[in-house]
Amino acid sequence: MSARWPDPDRAIIDRFVASLDLHSTKSRTGYAQVLHGFQDVAERYHVLDQEVLLVWLRESAVRRASATLLHRTRIVDRFLERLVEIGALQCNPVADLRDECSIKQCMPIWQALASRDPDQALAELRQPRPFGSVLGEMMVEHVAMMRRRGYKYTSQPLLLLRFDRFLQLHPGPEAEPFSAMIDRWAATNVTRHHVEECEKLQRVFAKILRHRDPSIPMRRPDPRPRKEAAKQWRKPHIYSPADVRRMLDVARNYPSPRAPLRPQSMYTMLLLAYCAGLRRGELARLDLGDVDLQSGTITIRQTKFFKTRILPLPDSVLVELRAYVDARQRAGASQDARSGLFWHERGDGHYTPEMITWLLSDVIRRAGLKPSQGKAGPRVHDLRHSMVVNRILEWYRTGTNPQDRLPFLATYLGHRDINSTLVYITVTQELLHYANERFRAVGAQCLSLGQEAQP
DSSP states (O other), rough: OOOOOOOOHHHHHHHHHHHOOOOOOOHHHHHHHHHHHHHHHHHHSSSOOOHHHHHHHHHHHHSSSSHHHHHHHHHHHHHHHHHHHHTTSSOHEEEEEHHHHHHHSSHHHHHHTTTOOHHHHHHOOOOOOOTTTTHHHHHHEEEEEEHTTTTOOOOHHHHHHHHHHHHHHHHOTTOOOOHHHHHHHHOOSSTTTTHHHHHHHHHHHHHHHHHTTTTSSOOOOOOOOHHHHHSSSOOOOOHHHHHHHHHHHHTTTTTTTTTTTTHHHHHHHHHHHHHSSHHHHHHHHBBBGEEEETTEEEEEEOOOGGGOEEEEEOHHHHHHHHHHHHHHHHHHOOOOSOOOOOOOSTTSBOHHHHHHHHHHHHHHHHHSSOOOSOOSSOOHHHHHHHHHHHHHHHHHHHOOOOHHHHHHHHHHTSSHHHHHHHOOOOOOHHHHHHHHIIIIIIIHHHHHHHHHHOO
């Protein structure tokens, strides 16, 4: 049977601290002091509950600043989770409060408990239970069904959760029809694209109701809200080849004394994002085994729409990629085929998509292409747009008909058809000039022949 906590000899604390990857004696001593102080308070009570947490916070606040105290609550969080894992504790009071408030993080709970009025702060923190409205069960069943069919179905549940939260916070009359619920939600106008969201929600519920009753006629979608929302979309920035060279120079010389491999990693990320048109998630998921330097290809696995594609790379890109793989090996990175291609020393060795976005955005700022602060200006994803536009420009310059090559470009980008690729074709002045010149050389003659054939 597992030992119970609090234990008189405090061996559980000693084992817990010893199991942590703490590099210094000072850190181990600090962790132990925090946990011994927490157990001193817990031993005065029969049950570990909210009152114990409040007393520990009040007594600790006398000796420590509030910022330091809240930082040390993380130590207690990890210890309580371990106690539940080993069976020394039946329930974690912080986790119970977190579930009660329907939030995922523990820090807001500690902040509420450390406030002047904990009960009021916890009451303000409480969120409606996910899918707890009158339509919640129907939404959950639909999401589960779509995922069983193989869809990722990630954005639609977020929309359903927002609508579900609204229904819980603003309940309507009993037996309220669905159309009335939608009208009430539409009247709130909480976001800039709220009209489009209402149209999406009606489409989703039309599917839900039709799955339940196939005799219900299909609803005709309204394209107007999406067209109005599209007018507000930010226009992609098309990087010129000179812009890309400037960004590559900035990435190669990026200041990173603690992570010497990072500049070359960022340089290679930029190179693949532009030359191969990779998305940030595709960069983050690349493994070492996905690179085949012998055949000159990289494999992009299970991306959007669960597609996998093998991309040939130009010789110039292969030279840089080979140099990066060699530098990665010299830096001591794992040579396992399943290890991340873009490796760093912390965590699991992978860069997250968010970290890649932050790093490459910083390169764009340092290159003088984006303001020093804020979200305005060119984005990382615009590299993919630029790859498409500059590729079409190159076809025009070499006399190749872009219309014949678009299906190949769509396949290279991982699109289902050329309609998705057309979204990436931003009409620039240079592109318009080449298109006009091609029409003048080919299409204008056809018009002249048509006029001559008329009687």
